[in-house]
Amino acid sequence: MTTAVLFDNVSRYFGAVRAVDRVNLDIVEGEFFAMLGPSGSGKTTCLRLMAGFEQPTGGHIEIFGETAEGVPPYRRSVNTVFQDYALFPHLSILDNVAYGLMVKGIGREERRKAAEDALAMVKLPGYGARRPGQLSGGQRQRVALARALVNKPKVLLLDEPLGALDLKLREQMQEELKTLQKSLGITFVFVTHDQGEALSMADRIAVFNEGRIQQLGRPEEVYNQPKTRFVADFVGSSNVLSTKLCQTLGLKAPFASLRPEAIAIAPASNGALSLAGTIAGQSFLGATNRVVVDVEGARIAVASPAAHAVPSIGSPVTISFAARDLHPMEDA
Amino acid sequence: MRSEKSNRAPVGLKIAAAGGLAFMHVPILLIFLYAFTTEEKSYQFPPPGLTTQWFGVAWDRPDVWAALTLSVKVASIATATALVLGTLCAAAVSQTRFFGRETISLLVILPIALPGIITGIALRSAFSMADIPFSFWTIVLGHATFCIVVVYNNAVARFRRISGSLIEASMDLGADGFQTFRHVILPNIGTALLAGGMLAFALSFDEVIVTTFTAGQQSTLPIWMLEELIRPRQRPVTNVVAMIVVVVTFLPILGAYYLTRDGDQIAGAGK
Numbered sequence: 360m361t362t363a364v365l366f367d368n369v370s371r372y373f374g375a376v377r378a379v380d381r382v383n384l385d386i387v388e389g390e391f392f393a394m395l396g397p398s399g400s401g402k403t404t405c406l407r408l409m410a411g412f413e414q415p416t417g418g419h420i421e422i423f424g425e426t427a428e429g430v431p432p433y434r435r436s437v438n439t440v441f442q443d444y445a446l447f448p449h450l451s452i453l454d455n456v457a458y459g460l461m462v463k464g465i466g467r468e469e470r471r472k473a474a475e476d477a478l479a480m481v482k483l484p485g486y487g488a489r490r491p492g493q494l495s496g497g498q499r500q501r502v503a504l505a506r507a508l509v510n511k512p513k514v515l516l517l518d519e520p521l522g523a524l525d526l527k528l529r530e531q532m533q534e535e536l537k538t539l540q541k542s543l544g545i546t547f548v549f550v551t552h553d554q555g556e557a558l559s560m561a562d563r564i565a566v567f568n569e570g571r572i573q574q575l576g577r578p579e580e581v582y583n584q585p586k587t588r589f590v591a592d593f594v595g596s597s598n599v600l601s602t603k604l605c606q607t608l609g610l611k612a613p614f615a616s617l618r619p620e621a622i623a624i625a626p627a628s629n630g631a632l633s634l635a636g637t638i639a640g641q642s643f644l645g646a647t648n649r650v651v652v653d654v655e656g657a658r659i660a661v662a663s664p665a666a667h668a669v670p671s672i673g674s675p676v677t678i679s680f681a682a683r684d685l686h687p688m689e690d691a
Numbered sequence: 692m693r694s695e696k697s698n699r700a701p702v703g704l705k706i707a708a709a710g711g712l713a714f715m716h717v718p719i720l721l722i723f724l725y726a727f728t729t730e731e732k733s734y735q736f737p738p739p740g741l742t743t744q745w746f747g748v749a750w751d752r753p754d755v756w757a758a759l760t761l762s763v764k765v766a767s768i769a770t771a772t773a774l775v776l777g778t779l780c781a782a783a784v785s786q787t788r789f790f791g792r793e794t795i796s797l798l799v800i801l802p803i804a805l806p807g808i809i810t811g812i813a814l815r816s817a818f819s820m821a822d823i824p825f826s827f828w829t830i831v832l833g834h835a836t837f838c839i840v841v842v843y844n845n846a847v848a849r850f851r852r853i854s855g856s857l858i859e860a861s862m863d864l865g866a867d868g869f870q871t872f873r874h875v876i877l878p879n880i881g882t883a884l885l886a887g888g889m890l891a892f893a894l895s896f897d898e899v900i901v902t903t904f905t906a907g908q909q910s911t912l913p914i915w916m917l918e919e920l921i922r923p924r925q926r927p928v929t930n931v932v933a934m935i936v937v938v939v940t941f942l943p944i945l946g947a948y949y950l951t952r953d954g955d956q957i958a959g960a961g962k
Contacts, residue, residue: 412859432862445860449878459864462874510864 361388361423363514363546364409369418371404378404380570381418386514386548388423391540393549393557396567397593402550405567406516409548410439423513433462438507439516442523444499446491452478452502453487459510477505480539497528504536508543517549521556533560554594558582566590583618584686591616591688598622598659599688607655608632612687619662621684624650624669626677633679634659641669652678719937726930734926745927752925755932758915765827765911766895769834770842773891774884776835777842782876785850786858796847803840810836811904818905825907833905834898838891845887849880882950889943896940912936 366384370377379401386392394402407413408420411432420427422437438459446455453474454461460470478484481501491499500520507515517536521529537560540547551557557564558578565575566589574586585591588599597616600608605615627633636654643649647662648669661678663669670676700708721734726745728738749755784796802810814833823829853876861871899913910918912932919929 410859410863412862431867432859433865433867437863439860439863441856441860443854443856445854445856447857447860447875458861458866458874462861462864462866462870506864 362386362421363388363390363423364548365419365421366405366408367419367421369405369408369420370416371401371408371413372416377570379408379415382570382572384565384572384575386546388546389544391537391547391549391560391562393551393561393564394567395551395554395557395564395594397552400567401570402552402565402567403518404570406439406518406548406550409514410437410516411435436513437516438510438512438514439518440500440503440507440520442518442520444491444503446499446502446506448491450491451487452483452489452491452494455491455502456487456506456509458506473509474505477509478502480508481505482535496523497532500524500532504539508545512545514546514548517547519550519552521551521553529556536560558594566594568593585616585688587689588614588616596660600659600685601657604634604654604657605687607634608685610685610687612689614688616686616688617659617680617684619649619660620647622659622661622678622680624652624661624663624667624676625679627679631679631681632685633677635675635677637675638670638672640672652676654678722930722933722937726927726934728927731925731927745925745931748925749928749931752928754910754915755928758910758912759932759935761827761830761909762896762912765830765834766892768831769838769895770888770891772831772835773838773842774888777839777887778846778880778884780839781843781846781850785847786855799843800840802836807837807898807900808904811901814901815904825905827909829905829907830902830909830911833901834895837898837901838895841891841894842884842887845883845890846880849883853879886947886950889947893940893943897936 362385364384364386366382369379369382369384371379382401382405384405394405396402404413408415409422409427411427411430411434415428422435427435446452447458450458453471456474456477457470460473465473475484475487478486481504483498483501483505486494486498486502491502494502500523503520520536521532524532533556536547549557549561558581561578563575563577564581566573566581568589574581574590581590581594585594585597591597591599597618600610600615600617602613605612608615634654636652636659638650639653639658640651641648643665644662646665648665648667650661650663650669652659652661659678724738725734727741727743728734729740729742730738780795780799784792784799811833814829814836818825818829857875857879858871861875862868866874897913898911899917902911902914906914913936916929916932916936919926
């Protein structure tokens, strides 16, 4: 396995602000890698460090084994799909897509053909003569994708590319991006603040908070076994059990995470753990009911199948869960 | 856009509007009229007779040509200087953030807000203090101070509309700084530069006040006209030249208006 992008203890400070703080990354060739985090968490700065728009304050970056520090964006075999697409308003769609080939000095006929192929690949054949202003948001996003891919980059960077699209279009583009990535075999690095997007598309996810990577792993790992309270909270609202509850359950770790769907409102059966509490609230979510149970003052969310009747608010209940669903966490 | 309801103005207002417009434009028409008069010493109304002989006389006068050539040369060089410096300054102010950015922006615009006489006096005393003899180049320098503002104002408005990611996108796709300027920045600011350049040219071409303070023995066209009006000799020649000046300055302003009317207003057009 070849390393596509390597971050060795990389930092980027803006004055006193540590936008990226000692980050280590190892993105494998052909991987669909997501950088997930809230705004200001450093994920976009990491992407810009890869693209060459920012230079690291400290640490070392390699792209396919070559040192990247000091190399300007136009000498990197990396292309970016920008959040606002950044299509050139004065050029036709075809000239936009062919731009990278044009500045490399490739002949008119050859680059026209390559650009048309790229447009066909993103399902916009025959749109070459139009202007960016005449396209919808979804179409512009496809043009931005074609414009980057026509250069055959070794790594494609995507900066929240689906953020401006409506839900339906976003789901469709998620599918298409994933299919495209698998068929091209190009390494995709994808920045998003949408945990659902990261979980459904990525091979691996790095969860960012305050300039640092909180957890790096496959989507199932990040979702089921959050390492820190931040990850548990940010990636799909796990319950975080306090130190006190951990002690009640006989756990040594200071905190533990427990997914709402791993809990049943039922007495414990063979070897399961249980806690006693009272029903504090409920809301109907379609396939499930979200039930909040008050356990010794802590509120624990339970995803209960909609078919199961929920006891009325205030009634005492026992909640139970398997010991393997309880994941010990570090502090922070 | 016209309001459907009250598109009928009262008669009094109509007369006032017509009077205002006439007040502004009738004198200009008189200038044109007296270019054709047969009386050369004074402007009597109505003109005793009409002739086109003054066009020929003006054509044969070497001092007209000297003044015209000087004005065109000064305006061209001042405009060219302003285009380069104004664009660079606009790029710096709109694309980057640095300490004192707003101050620099204000300082660049200031020469056009200051009365020309202040600029003139300031430049004159600065030139004498530095022992720079008055010449063609001191006129160019004086004109460049306000030409830069016009170009800067037009360019900065356009630069602000270019999103920073366009430039990054260009670099990302393999274009170096020069290619990015050539293929992305220039096409996007081109019309603004053309409009700013035309305005700058027009401003420089009919400038009197700053020129009086920064010129040596040479006369630019407007200064030559001022001198001509004092002497009652072949007066209609001045009118012929005035007509040419109107045409030469009006066409670029009209051009600038059509080039930018879809975009930004032409900043600084009022000087």
